[in-house]
Ligand code: B12
């Protein structure tokens with residue numbers, strides 16, 4: 001029996017862990033399985049054609065919020081082109097309201113609800129038996145599915161028991177592993193979450209199950225040895241089990257070999273001793289933490305049953321930040337119950353205070369199966385009918401508010417999260433705007449007014465646009481802001497940039513005589529610079545000179561000569577050196 005297991009990933013770089021598990025579990029009895037990964041951008045017809053040419057007897061699709069709408073036309077084409085093929089759906093998007101899905105999709109033979117390995121195997125066994133005996137598959141005997149019954153219509157069987165995780169063979173097979181090196185490899189050490197946030201699907205399943213720790217470590221070692229660049233743990237809350245988490249951290253600290261590991265952690269339950277251990281031992285740039293904050297409004301958190309200790313969360317985030325070794329990505333959700341525009345502004349500012357490396361601003365999605373969806377009427381929610389079921393408004397947040405917050409998201413992504421202007425934005429938020437949120441909101445509004453949301457942007461454009469916005473609103477201290485923008489712009493390059501977006505503050509001859517001066521007296525720029533022993537030619541080739549109106553470490557006012565040095569062959573951001581212009585002038589004189 002030829003089986004195709006297929007899915008549409010959100011992007012090419014993502015990979016499907018679910019399909020790899022399903023194949024691993026079924027393979028012993030059903031060796032002829034093709035695992036086919038596409039993306040949501042692939043034309044439906046070419047996906048259908050690719051599956052069709054494999055001549056499958058059974059096709060299983062893995063369905064999520066990001067791919068369901070694109071998957072439906074594909075399975076409908078397959079049904080039309082091959083009336084005999086068996087079509088199975090599984091995945092979180094179809095595990096809730098499954099009867100509705102099957103009624104909506106008569107082309108589908110059955111839907112597997114939740115955990116799929118054992119259930120898929122049982123369904124396949126029935127289909128195999130049908131092929132061999134000619135008797136109809138006895139789907140009523142398979143727990144955990146919804147299927148079409150010839151007379152009784154759509155039927156649902158009893159829920160399937162949860163599996164012991166170690167019964168499932170490794171999802172990573174030796175032939176497949178090398179193809180994953182440059183993609184994001186998802187990795188699971190546990191299933192389930194003990195928390196009950198009502199907007200999240202993971203709150204529905206009770207209990208947390210773990211893979212045996214030795215197996216987990218051995219699997220991680222395999223990924224590291226294959227040279228996989230990025231591994232993302234999909235565990236709902238990686239640090240629930242303190243000892244398990246510490247063992248994994250410790251193992252990775254000792255064995256990472258350059259592979260980057262991302263974890264979703266709950267910051268307020270990460271114990272101070274673990275934070276300290278990580279701060280001391282984590283290799284820089286190897287771990288990355290995703291921390292869901294969602295809201296700092298207590299009423300909102302109560303309603304969505306999210307218990308969160310803000311003080312402990314803050315201590316963890318700052319402790320990790322101060323170590324400078326682990327990037328943190330904090331998540332917010334706009335549109336939660338009773339969080340109006342002003343409350344969301346406060347949430348945003350509270351979280352921004354922690355200066356996370358990335359702050360992701362998402363909008364509430366009313367996922368099928370979740371508590372918030374069941375309570376939609378109570379809080380006056382309007383939301384999209386189809387995936388991703390994003391909210392449009394509720395009783396305290398109008399559609400206009402939602403649209404305004406979207407503008408914040410847009411510039412937040414382009415500037416803060418892309419690290420285009422860290423120094424400038426930090427300065428603006430603390431000195432020239434009432435709060436970080438107000439900076440992003442005002443800039444986002446201006447951005448949209450100008451129609452810039454409809455065009456593409458080079459790096460230079462981002463700086464020119466920021467300058468245009470700040471000038472138009474007559475921002476104070478623009479000379480200082482522009483100095484910071486220069487530092488930020490120059491930092492974006494690994495080699496001396498060819499183009500700059502501002503008018504040079506030094507003409508060619510002034511620049512040349514300064515370079516000569518610096519090469520004669522490099523100690524002017526400090527001992528670190530002098531130790532580089534750059535000659536005049538090196539400085540011409542690898543350094544860029546500019547005047548900024550402040551001292552770069554203290555930000556004290558006063559014209560300074562800035563030298564940005566791009567060390568050849570290092571592929572790193574420049575090193576900055578500076579000296580008060582008056583000091584250089586004196587020497588020059
Ligand atoms: C990886 C991931 C992503 C990746 C996508 C990767 C990809 N392949 O393209 C990225 C980062 C892009 C992503 C984004 C989002 N995600 Co996400 N994501 C996950 C995550 C962390 C892991 C999924 C996974 O691999 N799990 C491990 C596998 C083994 O479990 P599984 O997927 O449930 O599969 C089992 C069963 O479902 C079943 N099964 C699955 N497929 C099939 C197929 C067949 C044929 C059968 C029989 C069975 C079956 O068997 C599997 C094994 O037991 C899950 C949370 C989680 N830990 O599961 C959320 C999750 C899937 N995401 C979710 C959400 C809401 C989102 C976002 C909307 C969040 C947002 N930003 O607002 C976005 C959507 C992006 C978009 N473009 O619209 C929800 C899903 C809701 C839904 N109905 O699909 C989840 C469940 C999180 C949650 N707890 O609510 N996400």
Ligand code: SF4
Pocket residue numbers: 193194195196197200201202203236237292
């Ligand atoms: S949001 Fe996080 S902590 Fe809350 S139920 Fe979902 S996975 Fe668990």
